[in-house]
Amino acid sequence: MTTLKAIQRTGKIRHLGTAEATLRVEWPQQRQHASTTGTAQPLRVVSPQVRVADNSLSLPHANDTSALFMSETIDELNIGAHFLDRLSDDERTRLRELGRRIVVRQGDTVFNQGEHHEGIFIIERGQVRVYYTAPSGREITLAYWTPGHFIGGPEVSGGGTHMWSGVAIDDCEIMLLPSAALQKLLSQIPNFAMALIDGLVAKGKCYSSMAQMLGTRSVIERLAQYLLNLSELYGSPDGDAVIVNRKVTHDQIAAMVGSTRQWVTMMLKRFQAKRIVSIEGGIIRIERIDLLEQILFKE
Numbered sequence: 138m139t140t141l142k143a144i145q146r147t148g149k150i151r152h153l154g155t156a157e158a159t160l161r162v163e164w165p166q167q168r169q170h171a172s173t174t175g176t177a178q179p180l181r182v183v184s185p186q187v188r189v190a191d192n193s194l195s196l197p198h199a200n201d202t203s204a205l206f207m208s209e210t211i212d213e214l215n216i217g218a219h220f221l222d223r224l225s226d227d228e229r230t231r232l233r234e235l236g237r238r239i240v241v242r243q244g245d246t247v248f249n250q251g252e253h254h255e256g257i258f259i260i261e262r263g264q265v266r267v268y269y270t271a272p273s274g275r276e277i278t279l280a281y282w283t284p285g286h287f288i289g290g291p292e293v294s295g296g297g298t299h300m301w302s303g304v305a306i307d308d309c310e311i312m313l314l315p316s317a318a319l320q321k322l323l324s325q326i327p328n329f330a331m332a333l334i335d336g337l338v339a340k341g342k343c344y345s346s347m348a349q350m351l352g353t354r355s356v357i358e359r360l361a362q363y364l365l366n367l368s369e370l371y372g373s374p375d376g377d378a379v380i381v382n383r384k385v386t387h388d389q390i391a392a393m394v395g396s397t398r399q400w401v402t403m404m405l406k407r408f409q410a411k412r413i414v415s416i417e418g419g420i421i422r423i424e425r426i427d428l429l430e431q432i433l434f435k436e
Contacts, residue, residue, distance in 0.1 A: 202264070203370055206280035207393060208346040209362060211369045217339030218285030220332050221259075228326050235318035239311050241265075247303035247311065248289055254297050256315040257289040263309030268392060269301040278392040280343055281306065287336050293319055351395055359394040360404055361432040364414070368423050381421040 203215045224232065236259070241247050247258055247265055258265075265288055267279045279301060282288050288303050295316025314322070322329045350359055364381075371383040387398045387405070394401070408414045413429060415422045423429065 202283045204280055204283050204286055204343075205366070205370065206278075206343050206347055207350040207359060207363065208343075208366065209350065211366055213339075213342060214370075215283070215285075217287075217336055217343070218283065220287070220336035220339060221285070223328050223332050223335070224326075225328070228328055231326065232312075232314075232322065232329070235321060236312040236314050239313055241305040241309045241311060243305055243307045243309075245305050247305060247309070248299050250299055250302040252299050254289070254292040254295060254299055254316075256295065256313055256319060257287050257293055258303070259287045259312040259314065260284050261310040261312060263311075264306040265303045265309060265311075266306050267301055267303045276392050277395055278389070279347065286339075287314075290337070290340060293333065293337075295319075356394060356396045356400070357404065358433055360390070360396070360401070361429045363390065363394055364421075364423060365426070365429050365433075367421075368426065372423070375422065377424075378415075379423040379426060381423065384419055384421075 203211070204218065205214060208214060221229070221232075238261075241263075250270055260282055261284055263284070265282050267282060267288055268276050269279060270276050282303075289299070291300070293316075319333075323333065350362070354362065367381045367383060367385075368379045371381050372379040373382055374380075387401045390396075391398045391401045405414065405416065409416060411428070413423070413425045415424055
């Protein structure tokens with residue numbers, strides 16, 4: 138059952154929006170991490186919007202901001218952020234030498250569904266939304282990935298095409314590991330091979346969790362779970378209620394729970410009528426955590 142253990146760790150309540158912008162998005166900026174400056178290397182263009190930065194790699198521990206995907210628990214949302222923890226300082230230096238550091242501005246793409254696969258990307262700063270676009274044009278969000286996670290799989294050795302797309306939610310610093318570099322690291326550094334397996338295991342758990350939610354939970358149950366997860370990750374207590382310190386749009390909720398914006402709007406209005414949640418000035422207040430849990434754990 139969902140608890141509120143994460144709420145006690147939150148800080149001040151931030152006011153999130155205006156009356157004209159119900160549930161607008163404003164993802165929090167990531168904290169700057171220290172990096173070691175190296176010599177810039179030429180960068181093969183991955184996307185027209187991607188810029189070259191220097192060749193440093195900070196490899197943050199990413200404890201301040203969690204990844205987010207559909208899951209029945211928040212306990213393992215961020216385990217993939219630590220897949221490089223087993224590397225020594227010398228091994229990290231080797232990784233920096235072979236990687237290429239890029240900057241992707243907010244709203245720009247990191248990689249596109251259907252593009253030729255050229256390597257993986259390690260997020261150093263910022264958030265990246267990874268999503269799949271159906272032939273109809275409808276999108277489903279796979280996850281919001283944060284510092285320490287790698288994206289661009291499931292291919293790691295090159296060849297083939299990307300199965301989904303990645304877009305920067307805010308300004309991102311990313312380390313690109315081209316396929317040739319990955320091959321060298323896998324053959325020369327056993328610890329990196331084990332680290333990459335750790336990362337792939339975390340990704341497998343993520344997408345298995347998502348598949349389980351889509352296959353076994355109704356859309357209203359997925360919406361309830363999503364709101365509970367937000368309360369765990371970004372909630373601040375306000376009396377008996379919980380204020381969610383993260384703004385999301387109806388479109389974003391729909392893409393996460395696998396529904397439409399119209400359905401989300403209708404259900405949120407219904408939740409407000411039943412006083413389960415209230416939305417004022419862009420602030421989501423969960424008035425009745427217990428009623429959301431009843432949706433999930435009804436007999």
